[in-house]
Amino acid sequence: MGIRFEGDFTVTAPRDEVYAFLSDPQKFAPCLPTFQSLEMKDEHTAEVTVRVGVGKIRGNATIELRLKDEQPPTHAAYDGKGKVMGGAFNMETSFDLEDADGGGTVVKWVGDLNMFGKLVALAGGLIRPVAKKDIQKLVDALQAELSGPQASGAAG
Amino acid sequence: MSTTELAAHEVPKVAIELSVNGKRYRREVEPRELLVQFLREELRLTGTHIGCDTTYCGACTVLLNGEPVKSCTVLAVQADGGEVLTVEGLEQDGQLHPLQAAFSEHHGLQCGYCTPGMLMSAYALLERNPKPSRKEIRKGIQGNVCRCTGYHNIFEAIEAAAAAMRKE
Amino acid sequence: MSWVGKSLRRKEDDRLIRGKGLFTDDEPADLHLYILRSPYAHARIRGIDTSAAEALPGVACVLTGQDVLEHCDPFMELAPGEAAEIKDYPLARDKVVYQGEPVAAVAAETAALAMDAGQLIDVDYEMLEPVLDAAEALKDEVLVHDNIGTNRTWQGVFEYGDVDQAFAEAAHVVRIGPMHFHRYSSTPLENNACIAEWTRQGTVEFLCNNSFPGFAQQLLAPGLRLPVEKVHIRAYDVGGSFGNKIWNYVYMALAALASKKAGGLRVKWSETRSEHLLASGHGNERSYYDTEVALDKDGVITAIKSRHIDDCGAYTRYEPLGCVIWSQVLPATYKLRNIRIDFSQALTNKCPVVPNRGYSRMQQLWFMERVVDICAHELGIPADEMRLRNYIRDFPYETPNGCVYDSGDYPAMLAKAKELIDWDKWVAYRDQARAEGRYVGIGIGTTLDSGTNNFGQAQIMNPQLPFSGNSEACIIRLDFDGNVVVTLGTGPSGQGHETAASQVVADELNIDPAMVQVRTGFDTAWNTYVGHSGTYASQFAVTGLSAVHGACQKLKAEMRKLAAFVLEAAEEDLEFGVGEQGPEVRVKGTDQFMNYWALANLVNNNNAVLDESLADVTLNVRHVYRPPFKVPDVERKFGNLTLTYASQLHIAVVEIDPDTCHAKILAYAAVDDCGTVINPQIAHGQVHGATAHGIGAAIMESFDYDEGGNLLTSTFSDYCPITSMNIPDVVYGNIQNPSPFSYSGAKGMGEGGGAPLHTMSAAVQDALHGAGIIITDSFVSPPALHRMLQAPNREQAVSVD
Numbered sequence A: 001m002g003i004r005f006e007g008d009f010t011v012t013a014p015r016d017e018v019y020a021f022l023s024d025p026q027k028f029a030p031c032l033p034t035f036q037s038l039e040m041k042d043e044h045t046a047e048v049t050v051r052v053g054v055g056k057i058r059g060n061a062t063i064e065l066r067l068k069d070e071q072p073p074t075h076a077a078y079d080g081k082g083k084v085m086g087g088a089f090n091m092e093t094s095f096d097l098e099d100a101d102g103g104g105t106v107v108k109w110v111g112d113l114n115m116f117g118k119l120v121a122l123a124g125g126l127i128r129p130v131a132k133k134d135i136q137k138l139v140d141a142l143q144a145e146l147s148g149p150q151a152s153g154a155a156g
Numbered sequence B: 001m002s003t004t005e006l007a008a009h010e011v012p013k014v015a016i017e018l019s020v021n022g023k024r025y026r027r028e029v030e031p032r033e034l035l036v037q038f039l040r041e042e043l044r045l046t047g048t049h050i051g052c053d054t055t056y057c058g059a060c061t062v063l064l065n066g067e068p069v070k071s072c073t074v075l076a077v078q079a080d081g082g083e084v085l086t087v088e089g090l091e092q093d094g095q096l097h098p099l100q101a102a103f104s105e106h107h108g109l110q111c112g113y114c115t116p117g118m119l120m121s122a123y124a125l126l127e128r129n130p131k132p133s134r135k136e137i138r139k140g141i142q143g144n145v146c147r148c149t150g151y152h153n154i155f156e157a158i159e160a161a162a163a164a165m166r167k168e
Numbered sequence C: 001m002s003w004v005g006k007s008l009r010r011k012e013d014d015r016l017i018r019g020k021g022l023f024t025d026d027e028p029a030d031l032h033l034y035i036l037r038s039p040y041a042h043a044r045i046r047g048i049d050t051s052a053a054e055a056l057p058g059v060a061c062v063l064t065g066q067d068v069l070e071h072c073d074p075f076m077e078l079a080p081g082e083a084a085e086i087k088d089y090p091l092a093r094d095k096v097v098y099q100g101e102p103v104a105a106v107a108a109e110t111a112a113l114a115m116d117a118g119q120l121i122d123v124d125y126e127m128l129e130p131v132l133d134a135a136e137a138l139k140d141e142v143l144v145h146d147n148i149g150t151n152r153t154w155q156g157v158f159e160y161g162d163v164d165q166a167f168a169e170a171a172h173v174v175r176i177g178p179m180h181f182h183r184y185s186s187t188p189l190e191n192n193a194c195i196a197e198w199t200r201q202g203t204v205e206f207l208c209n210n211s212f213p214g215f216a217q218q219l220l221a222p223g224l225r226l227p228v229e230k231v232h233i234r235a236y237d238v239g240g241s242f243g244n245k246i247w248n249y250v251y252m253a254l255a256a257l258a259s260k261k262a263g264g265l266r267v268k269w270s271e272t273r274s275e276h277l278l279a280s281g282h283g284n285e286r287s288y289y290d291t292e293v294a295l296d297k298d299g300v301i302t303a304i305k306s307r308h309i310d311d312c313g314a315y316t317r318y319e320p321l322g323c324v325i326w327s328q329v330l331p332a333t334y335k336l337r338n339i340r341i342d343f344s345q346a347l348t349n350k351c352p353v354v355p356n357r358g359y360s361r362m363q364q365l366w367f368m369e370r371v372v373d374i375c376a377h378e379l380g381i382p383a384d385e386m387r388l389r390n391y392i393r394d395f396p397y398e399t400p401n402g403c404v405y406d407s408g409d410y411p412a413m414l415a416k417a418k419e420l421i422d423w424d425k426w427v428a429y430r431d432q433a434r435a436e437g438r439y440v441g442i443g444i445g446t447t448l449d450s451g452t453n454n455f456g457q458a459q460i461m462n463p464q465l466p467f468s469g470n471s472e473a474c475i476i477r478l479d480f481d482g483n484v485v486v487t488l489g490t491g492p493s494g495q496g497h498e499t500a501a502s503q504v505v506a507d508e509l510n511i512d513p514a515m516v517q518v519r520t521g522f523d524t525a526w527n528t529y530v531g532h533s534g535t536y537a538s539q540f541a542v543t544g545l546s547a548v549h550g551a552c553q554k555l556k557a558e559m560r561k562l563a564a565f566v567l568e569a570a571e572e573d574l575e576f577g578v579g580e581q582g583p584e585v586r587v588k589g590t591d592q593f594m595n596y597w598a599l600a601n602l603v604n605n606n607n608a609v610l611d612e613s614l615a616d617v618t619l620n621v622r623h624v625y626r627p628p629f630k631v632p633d634v635e636r637k638f639g640n641l642t643l644t645y646a647s648q649l650h651i652a653v654v655e656i657d658p659d660t661c662h663a664k665i666l667a668y669a670a671v672d673d674c675g676t677v678i679n680p681q682i683a684h685g686q687v688h689g690a691t692a693h694g695i696g697a698a699i700m701e702s703f704d705y706d707e708g709g710n711l712l713t714s715t716f717s718d719y720c721p722i723t724s725m726n727i728p729d730v731v732y733g734n735i736q737n738p739s740p741f742s743y744s745g746a747k748g749m750g751e752g753g754g755a756p757l758h759t760m761s762a763a764v765q766d767a768l769h770g771a772g773i774i775i776t777d778s779f780v781s782p783p784a785l786h787r788m789l790q791a792p793n794r795e796q797a798v799s800v801d
């Protein structure tokens, strides 16, 4: 089952700073809503553990995140894959940075999530709303890191 | 998993006490153990069956404190202090329960795998409604799947048992 | 007094209604097996790390593809050509080819612990593109099994009569666009289970619910590198099979390996429902292309040509037998003589198929019923009239491919079903409703249940296969105490074999069925059996009971000989019956008798008194029944493929709610003809059961895959098997045209031929034809009907010249 998410949000930090933050898993991964731990496998690959679940079904998911494309300071893309509760998922996510009118940076992002296995049958219909909530939390956290309190944004 | 968290199999067992078919039992169970596992594996009452893993089929239906429950969806610890009736408890003093007799008489079973759960749901139905209509019978066993009979003879059997019980 | 033909209460019931049956999972074992399955439909396995699982206290052993390579040979393949090279092992080795394929297994002290350990196994996969559509698969762009170089398992043209001539002379030619028979399964309520023990003597002892143990044994032994006699299989109560439990031998092998690795402890594997739906066998999915139908001016079908592609999923477990089995009912119930069907089968990255109730024939019968209804609607001929013009009427009837339909009366079934449902009333209701703009339709489905296979048809698929004919065995004996004890070659899964066999024996010996003990269950070490023995293909009533009947004749001959000697009477003066001392053989018109105890005692304990002429009398006889089959003509694909043809005719009235798109059944009638009925209650029960499966399959039950090869309906809550709330009231009727080919006139009838699928498609089409809709898919669920109502398909789906 494939789902695409996309959206944009604005932060007050300048582009270089935003780029540096978002292209470094060690910096942004702790902003993931249910972040547990991170281990760098090599310079470009991180293994991130998060807590996931739907309803009462809870578990840890490990995501292997690899920075596969770097075009500082405007674009970067990650490949990710992980396993969770007898299922598996792959994702691709990328972002493009633009200077915002009146200062700061607009972050335009896309994520493609592909899920396999039991999870799809058990929670297929629930994943979009759950993921949407988590993405919003992530956006909020990133904004808090990269902005002053006045910034705004939304996930779509 | 954080290191302070115990893996499920390391969680200490819990003592429970309950009555099944009128007999009292005291046992220690894993907190995650289901009532159906407790009945089948601890007590070796294997008449209660398992047919699914999403609370759909009703093969595991038993009465807990007089109410029909799907015992695959009740933890053994939740039944602590309770009274359970299973298919093995239907026969009294060598006398089949009228439902058991009617299921056989009306060919309400083929492979017999759904039968214990069906009997328990039907038992609960007739307890609250001694003269159910066809529609009420359908509703009474809507949580019980039978893959063999096409339900028709089960409806007939429950109707016949209800009639027999009213005469008693 | 005849017991056959009576609704005798079943012997099996006594234990089952008390919760005292013995199903496989009821038996305890030392260890429990958990199977780790692939989340992907298609992926390469780059590595497996089992160390964490192995380190968990209570884990006895972990198995991976490496173990099966070391200890197993691939299971025998039936296919000819490239597909014969498919390597089917109990665990995937370097690649997984369907979602749910077993990748590793853990045996541990409890089931929960085994599952915990399974979660600790780390498998490194590299995802590959799956191929999910059979027609797409035949392009061989993505290969399911790389080593065979193709996804085609079989292809053949079935051509009879003069098709081109018939088209040249046709008054009408109807062309029908692609059609599709969906994937579902009759999924029994009891999941697969087995307990395996690899003993110190080097034998493997199985307790399981396999429904074709004779076949399983022949597959398991070479798979486990053992001689056949070292593999012992027992089965007691089986909670339904419907064909699905034929191939759980794959899991039996896995449990056996685990037992071997764990030093001979008893290992139990109990499948969960989700595992069962995901990976334990689906019914065959089939697509039909380029269908053209020639008809004369009266709407009589004279020829059909089309191209069929069967989707067998990722392995050819019982396949490609399905590529031939359907031709048992090639023309369905219709008299056309000119047919050309190009039949292929493809591998896809989906769950392997199994012989599901109505196996392979139902897909052909559905196709033929669609053809008849579509032609009827397009030519403006009422569906009942269309059938009457096309039904076969004279029996025995030889079909264009040499099958012999033994007996039947399809017009009489139609008349009976119309009467039961009150046809005229519903026609008036439908017409009135239509005038009001409502979607009401009436559909007829005629079907066949061909029973007792000629295994020689396998040679049409692969001429190298060493089987043909069919047989079944029975042993009947008087034990020390004079009890009549019967063992069968089959184990039952709900069909009441113990009862039916007792009825036959009781009639032959003129005793009460309660005096006959039929051994419960099946045990390769105990039961008599032959290679064809098993509960499948609607054959017990013919092969099983003929074996019982034949064994009775042999036993009676021995008892007569013995009694004549002792009673000093002529054999012709003896009769069988029940006297004051129980069952006996007596001299007619006298008070001279020998009861069974006395007869048995003479042979077993007190035999010095016996004459030399009685040396052969053992009171323990075996009979093997062999139906009169010949090996078919493999080149022409011609021959008699089945012995009996039971028939069913259903009528449904439906109304489709334009908002919910639910096809509500307003009335439903089912008439069956299975020749002489052995036990009416059991036969009636089989019809109701098959009807529920068919209605469930038509409107609720489907295995839906997404584009990534994920099964979206892998739990009961998603698959939604039919419940008491969805089953309509079925009015039932029976007619009896005895089979001239079975001793009793009975025909096999357990599968039912999928009649409700044909009937529901027909009824829904009747309701929606006015809205420009042709039903081209067997699944008429609310979402499917919603899509059709959004985009009527008649323009593309059919054309008439």
Ligand code: FES
Pocket: B049, B050, B051, B052, B053, B054, B055, B056, B057, B058, B059, B060, B061, B070, B071, B072, B073
């Ligand atoms: S086993 Fe409990 S509902 Fe199916």
Ligand code: FES
Pocket: B108, B109, B110, B111, B112, B113, B114, B115, B145, B146, B147, B148, B149, C189, C239, C240, C494
């Ligand atoms: S009798 Fe087999 S499931 Fe109901």
